[in-house]
Amino acid sequence: MKVFLAEYAGFCMGVQRAIDLAHKTASEEAAPVFVLHEIVHNNSVVSDLAARGVKSVDSVDEVDEGTLIISAHGAAPEVIEKAQTKGLKVVDTTCPLVSKIDRIITRLTRSGHTIFLLGDKDHAEVKGVKAVAPDVTHVFRFLEEIDSLPQVEGPAALVSQTTQNIKFFEEVAEKIKRRYPQAEIYNTICDATEKRQTAAIDLGRQVEIMITVGSRNSANSKRLQEVAATVAPRSYLVDNAQELDPKWFAGVSRVGVTAGASTPDVLIDGVIERIKRIGEGR
Numbered sequence: 001m002k003v004f005l006a007e008y009a010g011f012c013m014g015v016q017r018a019i020d021l022a023h024k025t026a027s028e029e030a031a032p033v034f035v036l037h038e039i040v041h042n043n044s045v046v047s048d049l050a051a052r053g054v055k056s057v058d059s060v061d062e063v064d065e066g067t068l069i070i071s072a073h074g075a076a077p078e079v080i081e082k083a084q085t086k087g088l089k090v091v092d093t094t095c096p097l098v099s100k101i102d103r104i105i106t107r108l109t110r111s112g113h114t115i116f117l118l119g120d121k122d123h124a125e126v127k128g129v130k131a132v133a134p135d136v137t138h139v140f141r142f143l144e145e146i147d148s149l150p151q152v153e154g155p156a157a158l159v160s161q162t163t164q165n166i167k168f169f170e171e172v173a174e175k176i177k178r179r180y181p182q183a184e185i186y187n188t189i190c191d192a193t194e195k196r197q198t199a200a201i202d203l204g205r206q207v208e209i210m211i212t213v214g215s216r217n218s219a220n221s222k223r224l225q226e227v228a229a230t231v232a233p234r235s236y237l238v239d240n241a242q243e244l245d246p247k248w249f250a251g252v253s254r255v256g257v258t259a260g261a262s263t264p265d266v267l268i269d270g271v272i273e274r275i276k277r278i279g280e281g282r
């Protein structure tokens with residue numbers, strides 16, 4: 001059985017930067033050090049940070065002293081202001097490509113735009129981005145929802161969560177343009193997401209099974225698995241090597257592996273090694 005790794009897989013610039021900053025903070029700052037939610041959505045990375053003494057909290061209200069790390073997904077501006085008002089040291093690891101969407105929305109709302117934001121409303125990144133202009137930003141996830149978005153006569157714009165599916169965004173943009181001909185389209189899907197999705201499709205066409213390594217609460221990993229499933233006959237999402245089921249590989253000769261932008265190399269290597277061992281044991 002041959003195993004192929006996608007041309008682009010695993011850590012992106014934003015994730016690597018956030019983890020490096022968090023590790024530096026854990027080793028240099030006096031305790032207590034907290035992180036708001038998860039630094040990135042990967043179980044192994046989260047456990048590693050906890051082992052370095054960084055405690056995860058769901059709200060700034062839980063923290064009265066010390067340092068608060070803001071995750072790579074960002075946070076609402078008022079959350080950061082509240083932490084500063086409480087006298088906490090804030091270490092902001094928000095990915096610059098998420099901050100870029102915040103800047104686009106700030107600029108557009110100054111000129112009276114209504115914002116349509118394609119994304120998962122419960123995801124930390126989307127909550128933070130919407131909070132930039134909550135009264136004029138409308139979050140939606142599905143094509144059908146466009147029909148029930150408010151009537152807008154003035155300027156409008158479409159932006160996207162950084163980890164959405166590129167093809168789907170294009171379909172959404174077309175429908176938004178039909179309903180709101182004046183809408184400006186901003187493809188804010190990040191380069192890392194685009195490259196990983198394109199590479200997964202390229203590889204998926206050449207194999208019988210695609211394995212995506214990533215945690216189930218990782219938006220970009222889930223999207224990657226969905227994208228791979230459009231071309232590979234079978235596509236699975238696993239958090240680590242232990243989740244591989246040997247039965248998936250019966251009669252298979254070519255396996256593709258990809259990984260979300262928040263997946264460490266050690267987990268990707270572990271998955272590849274286990275697939276090879278399954279192949280050798282047949």
Ligand code: SF4
Nearest residue numbers: 012014015095162190
């Ligand atoms: S996936 Fe994109 S937006 Fe998210 S951290 Fe990586 S580079 Fe930044």
